[in-house]
Amino acid sequence: MINTNYLVIGSGIAGLTFAVKIAEKFPNNKVVIVTKSTEEESNTKYAQGGVSIVLDNDKDSFKKHIEDTLIAGDGLCDEDVVEMVVKKGPNRLKELLLWGANFDKNDEGNFDLGKEGGHSEYRIVHHKDITGYEIERTLLEQVHRLPNITLLPHHFAIDLITDHHIKEVKTDKKICYGAYVLDQKSNNIITIKSDSTLLASGGIGRVYGHTTNPIVATGDGVAMAYRAKTRISDMEFIQFHPTALYDIRGGRSSFLISEAVRGFGAYLRNEKGYRFMPDYDERAELASRDIVSQSIDNELKKSGETHVFLDCTHLDMTGFKAHFPNIYKHCLDNHINIETDWIPVVPASHYLCGGVDVDINGKTSIENLFACGECTRTGLHGANRLASNSLLEAMVYSHQIFKYLCEHPIEPLQLNIPKWNDEGTVIPDEHIIIQHNLKELQALMRNYVGIVRSDKRLKNAKKRLDLIYEEVEEFYKTSKITTSLCELRNMISVAYLIITQSMARKKNKGGFFSKDNVKK
Known part of the structure; x- marks a missing residue:
């Protein structure tokens, strides 16, 4: 205690x-x-x-x-x-x-x-x-x-x-x-x-x-x-950052290419080299994140490509290196020389x-x-x-x-708080249950509850999430606490809240966009 x-x-x-x-x-x-x-x-x-x-x-x-x-x-x-x-x-x-x-x-x-x-x-x-x-x-x-x-x-x-x-x-x-x-x-x-x-x-x-x-x-x-x-x-309302670095070799997206790079003057281009953002918003690359993310998502759905590009080649490189030394170095470490190469980028989950x-x-x-x-x-x-x-x-x-x-100071309360009770639990030996369900949960959220949603996708996501929840809860009841198990339970709860509150929203606003809410 x-x-x-x-x-x-x-x-x-x-x-x-x-x-x-x-x-x-x-x-x-x-x-x-x-x-x-x-x-x-x-x-x-x-x-x-x-x-x-x-x-x-x-x-x-x-x-x-x-x-x-x-x-x-x-x-x-x-x-x-x-x-x-x-x-x-x-x-x-x-x-x-x-x-x-x-x-x-x-x-x-x-x-x-x-x-x-x-x-x-x-x-x-x-x-x-x-x-x-x-x-x-x-x-x-x-x-x-x-x-x-x-x-x-x-x-x-x-x-x-x-x-x-x-x-x-x-x-x-x-x-x-x-x-x-x-x-x-x-x-x-x-x-x-x-x-x-x-x-x-x-x-x-x-x-x-x-x-x-x-x-x-x-x-x-x-x-x-x-x-x-x-x-x-x-x-x-999940904000997807429009420009996470896309690792062409591994297909991952985690390193953030700051919003400020577009503020510095970078352009977004599709795989054909076309600068597409002016077609979606008069602010072009300086539109708010939801608009930029949805625009990129639309470009990717039209082309079938996995990523678009951020073009910095026309910028003042001396100024760029002074403002964004970490981004410049990280790109270089990934064999991208931004003085001559476009940066492959894709929207990624960024902010709640x-x-x-x-x-x-x-x-x-x-x-x-x-x-x-x-x-x-x-x-x-x-x-x-x-x-x-x-x-x-x-x-x-x-x-x-x-x-x-x-x-408004809080008065201390004199209470007897019981210890954590894990009687009847054992150290889990089936870690594959955690890893399998984690990967399934993340794929479910990316594919069904991402930038663009629909009633059908959300209903299917809820059904699949219910099955994941039941399996993990059964495992939790008999297992001693581990961080990975608790994190998975927490992510399931968060996914449930995102899905159910998405289902309840019937009007597109900001970072939330459902195809079924678009006026025919």
């Missing part, structure tokens, strides 16, 4: 920012961070583009940023949330700078602002093409200097502890008391009792297999919240716009359970996230939760 005042599940920008602030404010309180891989492994680490923040008031304005966000969200954003996040952005950036984050500047000493799809002005603060890596480095330095933070890498959160685990609780309210956590090195399951719990567990990209997300992005937070009966919505419902203070529908970052549905993104608004959202909402807990 571990007792703490604050439990943080996840070590990306959302969780670490909150942890640093609350630990500094209350040096006598304990903060525990659990993360299932190494401390720095998160979606944040792989964020290339940057943070969208209004800084150049001569050309840009809060109004323009708000309008760009609302347009991308296709009518489903919460306008009050959008205004709050955009206007609080500059102060959150100042905090990052005070903590030691470095962002690129121009010859005049001002921030070298970038522009990405859907943005009307240059407003992206970045560090080369590894902005997320720089932010993660900065935050971890702050975490390690604070003695009241305990960071537990290789600890996998299995389930939230709520009322149904505790017999002595007699209340109509749903309350979170912490989490059961697997120490992956010892295989012991730890009970962590906490006054408040923050879900900052990141995204769901691995559900689709082909994704720009790291291997840890298996939707664990969303699935845990779902099992705890927390409100979850907008799961049908829905998730655990939270209010403006990051509160979920369960008491003492908060959430921020990609696992949440705040109302900022609506039907489609504007590029580089995600790091901004995480910074603002982690501050909102911090501020709320400063003003």
Whole structure:
């Protein structure tokens, strides 16, 4: 048993920012961070583009940023949330700078602002093409200097502890008391009792297999919240990044070619060399991600090809190498010289716009359970996230939760929480069940619940998912906990939410597109 005042599940920008602030404010309180891989492994680490923040008031304005966000969200954003996040952005950036984050500047000493799809002005603060890596480095330095933070890498959160685990609780309210956590090195399951719990567990990209997300992005937070009966919505809005590098040799797509490359002037071409984006949208390559992804998907369906190309050969290479050194090197390592070669690209699962419902203070529908970052549905993104608004959202909402807990401290509850009960289970020896069902699940989601959906595909996906669920649940009931088994269960839950909420949506919006919703 571990007792703490604050439990943080996840070590990306959302969780670490909150942890640093609350630990500094209350040096006598304990903060525990659990993360299932190494401390720095998160979606944040792989964020290339940057943070969208209004800084150049001569050309840009809060109004323009708000309008760009609302347009991308296709009518489903919460306008009050959008205004709050955009206007609080500059102060959150100042905090990052005070903590030691470095962002690129121009010859005049001002921030070298970038522009990405859907943005009307240059407003992206970045560090080369590894902005997320720089932010993660900065935050971890702050975490390690604070003695009241305990960071537990290789600890996998299995389930939230709520009322149904505790017999002595007699209340109509749903309350979170912490989490059961697997120490992956010892295989012991730890009970962590906490006054408040923050879900900052990141995204769901691995559900689709082909994704720009790291291997840890298996939707664990969303699935845990779902099992705890927390409100979850907008799961049908999956953002596919239009330009993941397509490995022609292996057929994989994981390395992200940043949105900012198109902002820098790159063109999308089909296999015949035709620049097709002007045919779909007047903004061409700078259209929002849903439009670019759907356009590429249509081109691929027409041609039967597996990928399209990003053409950078006409760009200023000195400037390109300065802005995107990691992308340039990665392409070169894959035998693509962007000075002469087009980059093969394909859309890949990138970002979840829905998730655990939270209010403006990051509160979920369960008491003492908060959430921020990609696992949440705040109302900022609506039907489609504007590029580089995600790091901004995480910074603002982690501050909102911090501020709320400063003003509304949670009284510790004296409860006896039972240990994890795995009586009657055995160490699984049929790992093929996990691997087979994982591959089937990912193929199912790519082929039936991808960029373009239909009623028939969704119904077939639901039928096949039910069979996978039954087999895996039967296996789970008799097996001792392993990370891979829990991740598979979580991905099945996430897939179920995506499919059922897709079936319920009868109008195409943003990142959701069904052939059956098109007016005949």
